[in-house]
Amino acid sequence: MQKAILSGDEAVARAAWEAGVSVAAAYPGTPSTEILENITTYKDDIYCTWANNEKIATEIAIGASIGGMRALAAMKHVGMNVASDPIFSAAYTGVNGGLVIVSADDPGCHSSQNEQDNRLYAPHAKIGMLEPSDSQECKDFTKAAFELSERFDLIMMIRMTTRVCHSKSIVQLDQRENIQAKTYVSDPQKYAMLPVNARKRHIAVEANLEALKAYSYSSDINKTEINDTSIGIITSGISYMHAKEAFGDSASYLKLGITYPLSDRLIIEFAQKMKKIYVIEEGEGYLEEAVKALGIDCVGKQLLGSQGELNAQKVRIAFGLQAAGEGYATDKTAPPRPPVLCAGCPHRGFYHAMGKRKDKILAVGDIGCYSLGVNAPYNGFDIAICMGSGFSIPIGLSKALEMQNDTRKVFGILGDSTFFHSGFNSMVDAIHLGANVCLCVLDNSITAMTGHQENAGTQKNLMGYEVPAIDILQMIYSTGIDQTCVKIVDPIDQKAMGEAIDQALETDGPFVIVTKRPCALLKEVIKANKGAHCTVDPDKCVGCKACMKIACPAMAFEGKKANITDEASCTACGLCMQMCKFDAISKAGI
Ligand SMILES: Cc1ncc(C[n+]2csc(CCOP(=O)(O)OP(=O)(O)O)c2C)c(N)n1
Known part of the structure; x- marks a missing residue:
């Protein structure tokens, strides 16, 4: 069987193709952007498009699903806020072709305005949720999500985080499934969410979620690893990797792949076998609250907190394990380098x-x-x-x-x-x-x-x-x-x-x-500017630093004179020339 090293985003794209998806839409946003970019690899089979925003991307996918085709919409976590209006109501209608929404969250705000935990959306919006931990699972869970969406008539969400989206690991590749289009049959009671229909569909979606919950108990998307039973760790997504790296075989694990609806039975049965329960999760205490609601005593957030990304070292320190030393420490610190506008921006x-x-x-x-x-x-x-x-x-x-x-x-x-x-x-x-x-x-x-x-x-x-x-x-x-x-x-x-x-x-x-x-x-x-750059005449430069006020990264002040120290990145935009009263800067290479 063919294998490839794929990022989580690439694996989701591959899964969309293998699962027979026909329509995919997204608005870009780190760490989700590469999903749609990679789906273009399969553009002969999948109509894929950027939408103006996440609400529109979701509605394009909803339309394709109602029309009988498998469809996917992808977005970063804050994009889901924009898309939440259609998601909350389409959750009631359910699907025709399988419908999967991918939410790529950014714990630690590497490139976002907040670090909201979108797992909380699943129970609120009434959609099923799967959380992969690595690229193989990104592919497997996304494919499973399409099947579950159609089987239980639910929108399914794949919830990823930066490390899952961007880390690469080995993935087994399969062929594209031949998915038959589902004929669209007019059914306003299912698809027209006016109050009279919505009330009935609310009952239907609750029943569908119950059915998915029952399925979750025996699904191999959830995994139980029994090792030493003095500590039982309940976890999901990337947090499983951090927990496993910190505790190894000294603890047992309930690694939840289906994180909404949660299988109470699975959690209770696991907890009964363990002396104590730790819940290890990044972000909010989503799993912990569910575990506690079942009357199970556990620790998690009080030790881990809810801010920033988790890693194995944080887990070790929080749970009193011996911190790993050298592999993580260096005696050098890099100087702070705040992001700057590019030369020529x-x-x-x-x-x-x-x-x-x-x-x-x-x-x-x-x-x-x-x-x-x-x-x-x-x-x-x-x-x-x-x-x-x-x-x-x-x-x-x-x-x-x-x-x-x-x-x-x-x-x-x-x-x-x-x-x-x-x-x-x-x-x-x-x-x-x-x-x-x-x-x-x-x-x-x-x-x-x-x-x-x-x-x-x-x-x-x-x-x-x-x-x-x-x-x-x-x-x-x-x-x-x-x-x-x-x-x-x-x-x-x-x-x-x-x-x-x-x-x-x-x-x-x-x-x-x-x-x-x-x-x-x-x-x-870049092509049009090739070779063009600015140059400073040191004889004319008086060292007044007026040109430095624009903070262009192609320029530096050396030996009491301004200089274009990075000619390759200079685009000869000429902004610095306009700053100089002494005509010391000119364009070259044009
Ligand atoms: C709701 C939401 N969706 C997506 C993003 C990701 N994002 C941040 S900036 C940006 C694009 C900005 O492009 P543009 O307005 O053209 O400005 P430019 O970067 O080109 O200067 C996107 C998509 C976001 N932060 N929030």
Whole structure:
């Protein structure tokens, strides 16, 4: 049998193909992004697409499922908040073709605005949940999830975490199953969630969950390992790996693969064989609360806490085992390296121009590469909560300032992908309400932060086909905003950028700035810039450090002079040239 070394995300993609999935949709988000990117490998068999947001991705998958095909939607944990509206109601309808939602959680907030534990969604939304621990399980559980979804008429969730998504391990490969499409039969009582139908479907989903719970007792997706019975560990997902690494064979394990609904019987029978029970889990005390609710005495969260990622060392320390030494320790510490905007990043020009007018502005950011503008030297904004809120928080904030006679103008900042995700909805309200705000769309023609995914503004889709790019400007004009209050600028051009911001500051009411310049790391941009870089004439440089204020990582100050120390990453954007009053910087290699 063929084997491959796959990441968890790649294994889920493979599972989708092997399970006969026909439609897959997602909005990118670390650590889930690679699932859809890898599903494109199978684009001859699976129609796969980025959606504008997670709610839409989920609804595309729901549509395909109702239409009789197996379908998958993938998202990062916070994406599930966006998708929760359709998930909670489609949970009542159940499925036709199997429907699987993948939630990739980010304990430790490596690349997220929070570290919510999405296991809590499963009981709340009334969907089944499986938690793989490694890549083989990612494949096996995802395939099983499609079967369980159809067998029990439930939406199934695969709940992963960063280490499961991104670690690689050996996976056995199988062939694609030949899954027959299920003919769509009109059935509004099942699929039209009006109150009269929803009440009945609520009864149905509870019964279906009970049936899955009964199945869970004897399912081999849950595993019991009996070793020494003085300690019994109840665990799931990546936490199983950490527990096993810390305790080895000195404890027994109940490794739960089906973590909703939990099999009470399985937990009770395991606990009865053990002297004491530890619950080892990352994040919230989800399993622990369920175990305690069965009247079983156990320890877990009081020792492990709920913040950050778990690892074997944390487990050892929490449970009083001998800490492993050398393998984990080093006597060197790396200097702190906060993430910076790349050399040539168009967002740098925007933040520099805005920074010069900072006393007149209170800015709200959003989630994207431009989030890095929060750091010094830009200190570009004070507030950032979630995708899209960069254009709606300013509505309330500007009112609050107005009520306190604070004359600063509130700026909202978000990117093209975030604009399509949910930013446009907020813009419509801001303009409709006549809010005294300046809304800035930093359009770099790609979803950069998550690794250059296409979005509705790009001319290619996920499968690589040509598609019409949706024009952001036409969308903005469609709100009916006075067109003299919309400025499109190249953010590197500091004169134009400054003038646009000044005009926004002089305008009472809504103003929109669209900065348009592609991400410096786009393949086409790199190709077009090949060999081009800036250079500093040391004879003209007076060492005033004015050019250092833009904090470009291609530049450094050496021997009392500025220098382009990293010519390879310099894109010759020319922002530094505009900072120099002594004409010491010029472009070369063009
Ligand atoms: C609800 C939600 N979904 C997905 C993400 C992951 N994510 C963070 S930034 C980002 C894309 C930002 O792209 P864009 O707005 O175009 O800005 P850029 O990074 O290109 O500057 C995504 C998808 C998230 N943080 N929250």
